[in-house]
Amino acid sequence: MSGLFAALSSGLSWIGAIIDPLCGPAGVFRWFASETLLACGDAGWGDEIAYGFLVTASLAVATLPVGLVIGFFIALAKQSEEKSLRLAANIYTTIFRGLPELLTLFIVYYGLQILVQQFLATVGYDGAVEINAFVAGMIALGVVFSAYCSEVLLSAFKAIPHGQYEAGDALGLHRGKTMRLIILPQLIRVALPGLGNLWMALLKDTALVSVIGLPDILRQTGIAARVTKHAFEFFGVACVLFLVLAMISSIVFSALERSTKRAETRR
Amino acid sequence: MSIAETMIPPQAPPPAPPRPYTFSRFFGSVALGIWLALGVGIFLTVVNGWDPEKFSRYAPNFLSGLGVTLTLVTASILMGAVVSLPVALGRMSKNRLWGWLAYAYVYFFRGTPLITQLFLIYYGLGSFRPQLETVGLWWFFRDAWNCALFTFTLNTAAYQAEILRGAIESVPRGQREGAAALGLPDRIAFFKVILPQAMIVALRPYGNEIILMIKGSAIVAIVTVFDLMGETRRAFSRTFDYQMYIWAAILYLLMVELLRNVWGWLEARLTRHLKR
Numbered sequence: 001m002s003g004l005f006a007a008l009s010s011g012l013s014w015i016g017a018i019i020d021p022l023c024g025p026a027g028v029f030r031w032f033a034s035e036t037l038l039a040c041g042d043a044g045w046g047d048e049i050a051y052g053f054l055v056t057a058s059l060a061v062a063t064l065p066v067g068l069v070i071g072f073f074i075a076l077a078k079q080s081e082e083k084s085l086r087l088a089a090n091i092y093t094t095i096f097r098g099l100p101e102l103l104t105l106f107i108v109y110y111g112l113q114i115l116v117q118q119f120l121a122t123v124g125y126d127g128a129v130e131i132n133a134f135v136a137g138m139i140a141l142g143v144v145f146s147a148y149c150s151e152v153l154l155s156a157f158k159a160i161p162h163g164q165y166e167a168g169d170a171l172g173l174h175r176g177k178t179m180r181l182i183i184l185p186q187l188i189r190v191a192l193p194g195l196g197n198l199w200m201a202l203l204k205d206t207a208l209v210s211v212i213g214l215p216d217i218l219r220q221t222g223i224a225a226r227v228t229k230h231a232f233e234f235f236g237v238a239c240v241l242f243l244v245l246a247m248i249s250s251i252v253f254s255a256l257e258r259s260t261k262r263a264e265t266r267r
Numbered sequence: 268m269s270i271a272e273t274m275i276p277p278q279a280p281p282p283a284p285p286r287p288y289t290f291s292r293f294f295g296s297v298a299l300g301i302w303l304a305l306g307v308g309i310f311l312t313v314v315n316g317w318d319p320e321k322f323s324r325y326a327p328n329f330l331s332g333l334g335v336t337l338t339l340v341t342a343s344i345l346m347g348a349v350v351s352l353p354v355a356l357g358r359m360s361k362n363r364l365w366g367w368l369a370y371a372y373v374y375f376f377r378g379t380p381l382i383t384q385l386f387l388i389y390y391g392l393g394s395f396r397p398q399l400e401t402v403g404l405w406w407f408f409r410d411a412w413n414c415a416l417f418t419f420t421l422n423t424a425a426y427q428a429e430i431l432r433g434a435i436e437s438v439p440r441g442q443r444e445g446a447a448a449l450g451l452p453d454r455i456a457f458f459k460v461i462l463p464q465a466m467i468v469a470l471r472p473y474g475n476e477i478i479l480m481i482k483g484s485a486i487v488a489i490v491t492v493f494d495l496m497g498e499t500r501r502a503f504s505r506t507f508d509y510q511m512y513i514w515a516a517i518l519y520l521l522m523v524e525l526l527r528n529v530w531g532w533l534e535a536r537l538t539r540h541l542k543r
Contacts, residue, residue, distance in 0.1 A: 077291075077298070085295030091302050098478075098523035099516055100485035102496060107512050114509055200378075207380035211489060218383055225390060232391035239379045239387060246378040 022050035038237065045224040045234070052220030053241055059137055059206045059216065060245075064199065066142035071149025078154050089150070096147035101140070101205050108140040109133070109212050137209035145202050152194035157183075159190045189260040196253040203245055217241050309513055316510050325502045325511070332498030333518060339487065339494060340480045343416055347423035354428035359435065369428070376425030382486045384422060389414040389490045415487040419480065426476050434469035435461060467538060474530035478523055485519075495519065 023040040040046040077089035096104065109131060117129045160183060168178030210219035221238040225231040286292075357369030376384065392399065392408045399405040407413050438461050446456035488497035499515040502508070 077294075080291050080295070082289070082291040082295045084299045085291050088295060088298035088302055094524070095520065098482075098520045100482040100496065100519055102485040102488070103499075103512065103516055103519060106500075107516065110503075110509060110512065204380040207382050208486070210382075218380070218386070222386065222390075230394060232387065232394050235383060235387040235391045238383050239375070242379040242383060243375065 020050055020054075022053055023047045045220070045228070048215075048220045048224065049217065049237065049241070052215055052217040055134075055214060056203075056206050056216040056241075057245065059134060059141070059209060059214070060199075060203050062134075063138050063141045063145060063202060063206075066138060067145030067149055067198075067202070068195075070142065070146035071153055074146060074150035075153035075157060078150060079157055093147045093150055096143050097151075099144075101144055102208050102211065104144055105137065105140040105208055105212060108143075109136040112136060112139070133209065133212045133214040136212060137206070137214055141202060141205055141209070144205065145198060148198050148201070149195065152191050152198060153187065156187050156191035156194070160186055189264075192253070192257050192260060196249075196257075199249055199253070200246060203249065204242065207242070313510055313513065316508060321506060321508070325498075325506075328493075328498045328502065329495065329514060329518070332493055332495040333522075335492065336481070336484050336494040336496075337522075339412075339416060339419065339484050339492075340477065343419035343423055343484075344477055344480060346416075346420040347427050350420060350424035351427035351431055354424060355431040355435070358428060358432045373425045373428055376422050377429070381418070381422055381483050382489070385415060385418045385486060385490060388418050411487070411490045411492050415484075415490065415492050419484065422483075423476060423480055426479075427473070430469050430472040430476065431465070433472075434465035437468050438464045467541075470530075470534050470537065474526070474534075477530075478526060481522055481526070482519070 023046050036044065038044050038046045038049070040050070074089045074092060077085045078093075080086055099107075112131045113129055116131065120127070120129060164182055164186070165178060168182045173181065206216060207218045210216050210222065213219070217238050221234040225234040228234070354369050354372060357365040358373065360366055360369075388408070389411060392414070396405060399408060408417075442460055442464065443456065446460045451460070484494060485496040487494050488500055491497070493501065495515055495518060499511050502511045
């Protein structure tokens, strides 16, 4: 089993090395920065920064589905007829929208560590436990994302007329199917601009995870800056990389918006 | 034909049907139970770990950290408002160059994380020390507090410029034409007709921006400014007491909720005349 995982991960890293936009065979750093501090390999910091780029992008991509799913259920809870469910969901959003992301991250990182340690101590294991920074970042950012996401989805739910649910009932669809076939496609269309903004915020918040030691763009460029004493250049590179991520996402989101609007323009 | 001689005596309404025990009710009770357990757990940790000595030692630090956070946010929001005015005007100007410059400024500061900008200015400008010394600005950028204030001002100016632009453009054209028809000069029309209407639209986004700044200001702790977060980190690193983070969380939540409620009241008050 571990052999399978090793083979999988080495295969994935091979594919990653091929399509790596910074240090791959067709990478920007390899072609345009081979004589500078950003050279790939041992000569420069290109490959370290490329790894950080990958970590940042994968953290954001891994957090997105978690946040979306939690946010969807929180939004459902908020428009439920049950008072206690609404109250619980409102407490959730109040807390996680009010706390600074950095504080949420620390609370999750150290809090989880303490909780797991206490749990293991009751089981009988006394050792230092260290939570994976990636997982802690994913949980903290996912929770914050879901709190904002629930608000966006809630307002999108309100934009869908009640007749749509009634039409689903009239067609004899049960509730899950009405949601999946009738409500969700319209919901995505309405909520997409708001979700795009949230995705940008998430992308920027991933930079905070460098504080708890995850080797993302900011941490890698920070190490390079400290070692080489070229702080301005390296943090400038970090800014440019974040800008590139933002540009790619805005292109993707405008394409998505166009594809969800197809039905509207034809009318 | 019969005529009712007496009125039907008032009767009690029929008893409400028993509420069915649904799934959502079950989930709601469970979720509320979890929150209650968490709240009680936090309360118990605070009570059990209560140490008067620790409190008297760190409470003043927390208060001074709170003061630093509030000062930083207030100063950067106010200065950012001043900087945002020319940027917003640049974004709306017909001049290509100004429009492009303002767009690039806004895109840079909104597209990159605040923490990266802070590092770029605090650590990055350190490598230009000789040049800055010749210009005579080194004393300013040497200090982490000044760098934080500078970065936050530039950052919030970009966001506020977009808020301002959106709000000004949301004022219908007819308002401007009406002012022109009354013979008002452009300046007076802008300050007396356009801006007041734009500010009502901008009120809510401004509140959100202040809240974002309060939350974002926590990152100055990383560049050695002892704001609320910085004091929390210092206290935690000395005591390894998880309570410190709970206290910080409560203080931040209080700040944000207070501001949100005040802002809601302000908005309701200022938009009285728009109520139908």
